[in-house]
Amino acid sequence: MRVVGRIDSAALKRAGGKRRATRPAGTDGRIVVVHGAKGGSGTSILAANLAAALARHAGPVALVDLALTSADQDLLWNLECPLRVDDVLGTEGHELADALVGHAPGVRLLAGPLGPAEAESISGAAIGPLLGELAERHPYVVVDTSSELSEVTVCALEAATRIIVPLIPELPALRATQRLLSMLERLGLDLAVVQTCLWVRPGEIDAAAVAKVLGRAVDWQVPWAPRVAQEAVNSGQPVAISQPHHPLATGIGQIAAQLAGSPPAMVASGFLGRVREQLARWQSPRQPVRAVAPLPDPNFDAPAPRASVRSVGLIGVAPASPRSTDR
Secondary structure, eight states: OSSSSOOOOHHHHHHTTSSSOOOOOOOOSSSEEEEOSSSSOOOOHHHHHHHHHHHHHHHHHEEEOOOOOOOOHHHHHTOSSSSSSHTTTOOOHHHHHHHOOOOOOOOOOOOOOHHHHHHHHOOOGHHHHHHHHHHHSSEEEEEEEEEOBBHHHHHHHHHEEEEEEEEEHHHHHHHHHHHHHHHHHHHTOGGGGGGEEEEEOOSSHHHHHHHHHHTTHHHHHHHHOOHHHHHHHHOOOOOHHHHSSSHHHHHHHHHHHHHTTTTOOOOOHHHHHHHHHHHHHSSSSSOOOOOOOOOGGGGGGOOOOOOOHHHHHHHOOOOOOOOOOOO
Protein backbone atom coordinates (compact mmCIF):
# COMPACT_ATOMS: atom_id res chain seq x y z
CA MET A 1 0.00 0.00 0.00
CA ARG A 2 1.71 3.16 -1.22
CA VAL A 3 1.89 6.00 1.31
CA VAL A 4 1.89 9.55 -0.01
CA GLY A 5 1.97 11.48 3.23
CA ARG A 6 5.55 10.46 4.00
CA ILE A 7 6.06 11.54 0.96
CA ASP A 8 5.79 9.51 -2.27
CA SER A 9 6.74 11.93 -5.08
CA ALA A 10 5.84 9.45 -7.84
CA ALA A 11 2.30 9.13 -6.49
CA LEU A 12 2.09 12.91 -6.22
CA LYS A 13 2.97 13.25 -9.90
CA ARG A 14 0.37 10.67 -10.87
CA ALA A 15 -2.33 12.26 -8.77
CA GLY A 16 -1.40 15.79 -9.77
CA GLY A 17 -2.33 15.09 -13.37
CA LYS A 18 -5.87 14.08 -12.49
CA ARG A 19 -8.87 16.36 -12.23
CA ARG A 20 -11.17 16.30 -9.25
CA ALA A 21 -14.60 14.84 -9.93
CA THR A 22 -17.19 17.44 -10.85
CA ARG A 23 -19.70 18.14 -8.10
CA PRO A 24 -23.16 16.83 -9.03
CA ALA A 25 -25.58 19.65 -9.81
CA GLY A 26 -27.89 20.67 -7.01
CA THR A 27 -25.91 19.01 -4.21
CA ASP A 28 -23.44 20.35 -1.68
CA GLY A 29 -21.61 17.11 -1.14
CA ARG A 30 -22.63 13.86 -2.86
CA ILE A 31 -19.45 11.96 -1.92
CA VAL A 32 -18.29 13.08 1.52
CA VAL A 33 -14.81 11.93 2.50
CA VAL A 34 -13.86 12.24 6.18
CA HIS A 35 -10.08 12.40 6.56
CA GLY A 36 -8.17 13.23 9.72
CA ALA A 37 -4.58 14.35 9.30
CA LYS A 38 -3.46 12.48 12.40
CA GLY A 39 -4.48 9.26 14.11
CA GLY A 40 -6.81 9.75 17.05
CA SER A 41 -8.66 12.64 15.40
CA GLY A 42 -12.06 10.96 15.75
CA THR A 43 -12.38 10.34 12.01
CA SER A 44 -14.35 7.08 12.30
CA ILE A 45 -16.62 8.51 15.02
CA LEU A 46 -17.39 11.53 12.82
CA ALA A 47 -17.95 9.38 9.71
CA ALA A 48 -20.35 7.01 11.48
CA ASN A 49 -22.43 9.76 13.07
CA LEU A 50 -22.41 11.87 9.91
CA ALA A 51 -23.76 8.91 7.93
CA ALA A 52 -26.55 8.43 10.48
CA ALA A 53 -27.41 12.15 10.44
CA LEU A 54 -27.37 12.34 6.63
CA ALA A 55 -29.70 9.35 6.43
CA ARG A 56 -32.18 11.33 8.52
CA HIS A 57 -31.95 14.32 6.17
CA ALA A 58 -31.45 12.77 2.74
CA GLY A 59 -32.48 9.12 2.74
CA PRO A 60 -30.30 6.00 2.38
CA VAL A 61 -26.57 6.60 2.79
CA ALA A 62 -23.72 4.31 1.75
CA LEU A 63 -20.91 4.28 4.33
CA VAL A 64 -17.61 3.02 2.92
CA ASP A 65 -14.78 2.06 5.25
CA LEU A 66 -11.49 2.83 3.52
CA ALA A 67 -9.52 3.19 6.75
CA LEU A 68 -7.45 0.29 5.48
CA THR A 69 -5.12 -0.04 8.47
CA SER A 70 -7.89 0.33 11.07
CA ALA A 71 -11.22 -0.54 9.45
CA ASP A 72 -13.64 -0.66 12.39
CA GLN A 73 -16.96 0.71 11.10
CA ASP A 74 -18.52 -2.75 11.41
CA LEU A 75 -17.68 -2.64 15.14
CA LEU A 76 -19.08 0.88 15.54
CA TRP A 77 -22.38 -0.36 14.05
CA ASN A 78 -22.20 -3.89 15.52
CA LEU A 79 -22.73 -5.44 12.10
CA GLU A 80 -21.60 -8.75 10.64
CA CYS A 81 -20.20 -8.23 7.14
CA PRO A 82 -19.48 -11.45 5.20
CA LEU A 83 -18.28 -9.44 2.19
CA ARG A 84 -15.94 -6.47 2.39
CA VAL A 85 -14.56 -3.82 0.08
CA ASP A 86 -11.63 -6.00 -1.04
CA ASP A 87 -14.10 -8.74 -2.01
CA VAL A 88 -16.17 -6.63 -4.42
CA LEU A 89 -13.77 -4.26 -6.17
CA GLY A 90 -14.06 -4.79 -9.91
CA THR A 91 -17.10 -7.08 -9.62
CA GLU A 92 -20.58 -6.71 -11.07
CA GLY A 93 -23.04 -4.30 -9.48
CA HIS A 94 -25.21 -7.02 -7.93
CA GLU A 95 -22.21 -8.31 -5.95
CA LEU A 96 -21.59 -4.80 -4.64
CA ALA A 97 -25.22 -4.61 -3.55
CA ASP A 98 -24.82 -7.92 -1.71
CA ALA A 99 -21.83 -6.55 0.21
CA LEU A 100 -23.75 -3.56 1.59
CA VAL A 101 -25.06 -4.42 5.06
CA GLY A 102 -28.07 -2.35 6.07
CA HIS A 103 -28.81 -0.70 9.40
CA ALA A 104 -32.24 0.40 10.60
CA PRO A 105 -31.75 4.21 10.29
CA GLY A 106 -30.96 3.94 6.56
CA VAL A 107 -27.18 3.45 6.58
CA ARG A 108 -25.71 0.72 4.36
CA LEU A 109 -22.14 -0.23 5.25
CA LEU A 110 -19.43 -1.49 2.93
CA ALA A 111 -16.94 -2.75 5.49
CA GLY A 112 -13.19 -2.35 5.18
CA PRO A 113 -10.60 -5.13 4.91
CA LEU A 114 -9.96 -7.41 7.87
CA GLY A 115 -6.19 -7.10 7.82
CA PRO A 116 -3.04 -5.82 6.08
CA ALA A 117 -2.95 -8.65 3.54
CA GLU A 118 -6.46 -7.85 2.32
CA ALA A 119 -5.69 -4.12 2.33
CA GLU A 120 -2.66 -4.66 0.09
CA SER A 121 -4.92 -6.11 -2.61
CA ILE A 122 -6.92 -2.87 -2.97
CA SER A 123 -5.91 -0.70 -5.92
CA GLY A 124 -6.37 3.04 -5.85
CA ALA A 125 -7.53 2.99 -9.47
CA ALA A 126 -10.65 1.05 -8.44
CA ILE A 127 -11.78 3.55 -5.78
CA GLY A 128 -13.18 6.24 -8.08
CA PRO A 129 -15.44 3.84 -10.02
CA LEU A 130 -16.57 2.21 -6.77
CA LEU A 131 -17.59 5.50 -5.16
CA GLY A 132 -19.19 6.67 -8.39
CA GLU A 133 -21.34 3.55 -8.62
CA LEU A 134 -22.44 3.93 -5.01
CA ALA A 135 -23.26 7.60 -5.61
CA GLU A 136 -25.58 6.60 -8.47
CA ARG A 137 -27.57 4.42 -6.06
CA HIS A 138 -27.54 6.58 -2.92
CA PRO A 139 -28.21 10.28 -2.29
CA TYR A 140 -24.95 10.45 -0.30
CA VAL A 141 -21.84 8.37 0.16
CA VAL A 142 -19.74 8.86 3.30
CA VAL A 143 -16.17 7.56 3.24
CA ASP A 144 -14.05 6.83 6.31
CA THR A 145 -10.29 6.97 5.72
CA SER A 146 -7.10 6.40 7.69
CA SER A 147 -4.70 9.25 8.42
CA GLU A 148 -2.00 7.95 6.06
CA LEU A 149 -2.21 9.50 2.59
CA SER A 150 -2.09 6.19 0.78
CA GLU A 151 -2.85 5.92 -2.91
CA VAL A 152 -6.32 4.62 -2.00
CA THR A 153 -6.97 7.64 0.25
CA VAL A 154 -5.74 10.08 -2.40
CA CYS A 155 -8.07 8.56 -4.99
CA ALA A 156 -10.99 8.84 -2.55
CA LEU A 157 -10.13 12.50 -1.89
CA GLU A 158 -10.04 13.17 -5.64
CA ALA A 159 -13.52 11.69 -6.04
CA ALA A 160 -14.93 13.71 -3.14
CA THR A 161 -17.37 16.54 -3.58
CA ARG A 162 -16.84 17.46 0.08
CA ILE A 163 -13.86 16.72 2.32
CA ILE A 164 -14.30 17.08 6.08
CA VAL A 165 -11.14 17.18 8.19
CA PRO A 166 -11.68 16.49 11.92
CA LEU A 167 -9.03 17.77 14.26
CA ILE A 168 -8.40 17.80 17.97
CA PRO A 169 -7.11 20.96 19.72
CA GLU A 170 -3.53 19.76 20.16
CA LEU A 171 -0.37 21.12 18.57
CA PRO A 172 0.71 17.91 16.77
CA ALA A 173 -2.77 17.61 15.23
CA LEU A 174 -2.67 21.23 14.05
CA ARG A 175 0.75 20.74 12.49
CA ALA A 176 -0.49 17.60 10.73
CA THR A 177 -3.54 19.48 9.44
CA GLN A 178 -1.31 22.27 8.08
CA ARG A 179 0.71 19.68 6.21
CA LEU A 180 -2.44 18.00 4.91
CA LEU A 181 -3.87 21.24 3.51
CA SER A 182 -0.54 21.98 1.83
CA MET A 183 -0.46 18.47 0.38
CA LEU A 184 -3.99 18.76 -0.97
CA GLU A 185 -2.99 21.95 -2.78
CA ARG A 186 -0.02 20.14 -4.29
CA LEU A 187 -2.37 17.39 -5.45
CA GLY A 188 -4.38 20.02 -7.31
CA LEU A 189 -7.50 19.66 -5.14
CA ASP A 190 -9.75 22.66 -4.66
CA LEU A 191 -9.53 23.69 -1.00
CA ALA A 192 -12.99 25.23 -1.33
CA VAL A 193 -14.43 21.71 -0.95
CA VAL A 194 -12.49 21.16 2.29
CA GLN A 195 -14.14 21.88 5.64
CA THR A 196 -12.53 21.55 9.05
CA CYS A 197 -14.34 20.21 12.10
CA LEU A 198 -12.84 21.03 15.49
CA TRP A 199 -13.63 18.78 18.42
CA VAL A 200 -14.17 21.31 21.20
CA ARG A 201 -12.63 20.51 24.57
CA PRO A 202 -13.00 23.11 27.37
CA GLY A 203 -9.83 24.85 28.42
CA GLU A 204 -7.84 23.88 25.34
CA ILE A 205 -6.89 25.62 22.10
CA ASP A 206 -9.93 27.48 20.80
CA ALA A 207 -11.25 27.97 17.27
CA ALA A 208 -9.75 31.47 16.91
CA ALA A 209 -6.26 30.15 17.63
CA VAL A 210 -6.76 27.20 15.30
CA ALA A 211 -7.90 29.57 12.53
CA LYS A 212 -4.75 31.65 12.95
CA VAL A 213 -2.56 28.57 12.64
CA LEU A 214 -4.35 27.15 9.60
CA GLY A 215 -4.81 30.49 7.84
CA ARG A 216 -8.53 29.80 7.44
CA ALA A 217 -11.60 29.78 9.64
CA VAL A 218 -12.77 26.64 11.39
CA ASP A 219 -15.92 25.52 9.59
CA TRP A 220 -17.52 23.41 12.31
CA GLN A 221 -17.19 23.04 16.07
CA VAL A 222 -18.56 19.92 17.75
CA PRO A 223 -18.37 19.27 21.51
CA TRP A 224 -16.18 16.27 22.27
CA ALA A 225 -17.69 13.87 24.82
CA PRO A 226 -15.26 10.95 25.25
CA ARG A 227 -17.38 9.03 27.75
CA VAL A 228 -20.52 9.21 25.60
CA ALA A 229 -18.57 8.37 22.44
CA GLN A 230 -16.96 5.34 24.09
CA GLU A 231 -20.32 4.07 25.37
CA ALA A 232 -21.66 4.36 21.82
CA VAL A 233 -18.71 2.39 20.43
CA ASN A 234 -19.14 -0.37 23.02
CA SER A 235 -22.88 -0.66 22.34
CA GLY A 236 -22.59 -0.58 18.53
CA GLN A 237 -24.95 2.39 18.20
CA PRO A 238 -23.54 5.79 17.08
CA VAL A 239 -24.46 8.71 19.33
CA ALA A 240 -26.59 10.20 16.54
CA ILE A 241 -28.90 7.18 16.95
CA SER A 242 -28.63 6.29 20.63
CA GLN A 243 -28.69 9.88 21.94
CA PRO A 244 -29.84 12.17 19.09
CA HIS A 245 -30.36 15.12 21.47
CA HIS A 246 -26.77 15.01 22.82
CA PRO A 247 -24.64 18.06 21.82
CA LEU A 248 -22.20 15.79 19.96
CA ALA A 249 -25.06 14.40 17.86
CA THR A 250 -26.75 17.75 17.23
CA GLY A 251 -23.43 19.33 16.26
CA ILE A 252 -22.82 16.66 13.63
CA GLY A 253 -26.49 16.95 12.63
CA GLN A 254 -25.86 20.58 11.68
CA ILE A 255 -23.08 19.46 9.34
CA ALA A 256 -25.42 16.92 7.75
CA ALA A 257 -28.17 19.52 7.35
CA GLN A 258 -25.80 21.88 5.55
CA LEU A 259 -24.54 19.10 3.27
CA ALA A 260 -28.10 18.06 2.43
CA GLY A 261 -29.19 21.66 1.89
CA SER A 262 -31.91 21.47 4.54
CA PRO A 263 -32.41 23.40 7.79
CA PRO A 264 -31.13 21.70 10.94
CA ALA A 265 -33.70 19.32 12.41
CA MET A 266 -35.14 20.34 15.76
CA VAL A 267 -34.60 17.59 18.30
CA ALA A 268 -37.51 17.46 20.71
CA SER A 269 -36.63 17.83 24.36
CA GLY A 270 -38.42 16.86 27.51
CA PHE A 271 -41.08 14.14 27.54
CA LEU A 272 -41.65 14.14 23.74
CA GLY A 273 -37.95 13.83 23.09
CA ARG A 274 -37.64 10.86 25.44
CA VAL A 275 -40.62 9.16 23.77
CA ARG A 276 -39.09 9.59 20.29
CA GLU A 277 -35.72 8.33 21.50
CA GLN A 278 -37.34 5.23 23.03
CA LEU A 279 -39.29 4.56 19.82
CA ALA A 280 -36.07 4.79 17.81
CA ARG A 281 -34.45 2.25 20.10
CA TRP A 282 -37.40 -0.14 19.77
CA GLN A 283 -37.30 0.12 15.98
CA SER A 284 -33.57 -0.62 15.86
CA PRO A 285 -32.34 -4.22 16.17
CA ARG A 286 -31.47 -5.00 19.77
CA GLN A 287 -27.73 -5.56 20.01
CA PRO A 288 -25.86 -6.81 23.08
CA VAL A 289 -23.21 -4.61 24.61
CA ARG A 290 -19.90 -6.11 23.62
CA ALA A 291 -17.04 -6.59 26.05
CA VAL A 292 -14.63 -3.90 24.97
CA ALA A 293 -11.95 -2.59 27.27
CA PRO A 294 -12.79 1.01 28.20
CA LEU A 295 -10.40 3.71 27.07
CA PRO A 296 -8.86 6.08 29.64
CA ASP A 297 -11.30 8.91 30.29
CA PRO A 298 -9.70 12.31 29.59
CA ASN A 299 -12.32 13.85 31.88
CA PHE A 300 -10.26 12.70 34.85
CA ASP A 301 -7.29 14.78 33.71
CA ALA A 302 -7.06 18.36 34.85
CA PRO A 303 -7.76 20.68 31.90
CA ALA A 304 -4.64 22.19 30.42
CA PRO A 305 -4.30 25.99 30.35
CA ARG A 306 -5.68 27.42 27.12
CA ALA A 307 -2.82 27.88 24.66
CA SER A 308 -2.15 31.37 23.41
CA VAL A 309 -2.35 32.27 19.72
CA ARG A 310 1.34 33.05 19.79
CA SER A 311 2.34 29.65 21.20
CA VAL A 312 0.06 27.83 18.76
CA GLY A 313 1.63 29.60 15.81
CA LEU A 314 5.14 28.37 16.65
CA ILE A 315 4.83 24.88 15.23
CA GLY A 316 7.28 25.20 12.37
CA VAL A 317 4.94 25.03 9.36
CA ALA A 318 3.71 28.02 7.39
CA PRO A 319 -0.08 28.46 7.45
CA ALA A 320 -2.01 27.25 4.41
CA SER A 321 -3.19 29.80 1.87
CA PRO A 322 -6.08 31.86 3.29
CA ARG A 323 -9.51 31.38 1.80
CA SER A 324 -12.99 32.77 2.18
CA THR A 325 -14.71 32.02 5.47
CA ASP A 326 -18.04 31.49 3.70
CA ARG A 327 -19.26 27.90 3.71
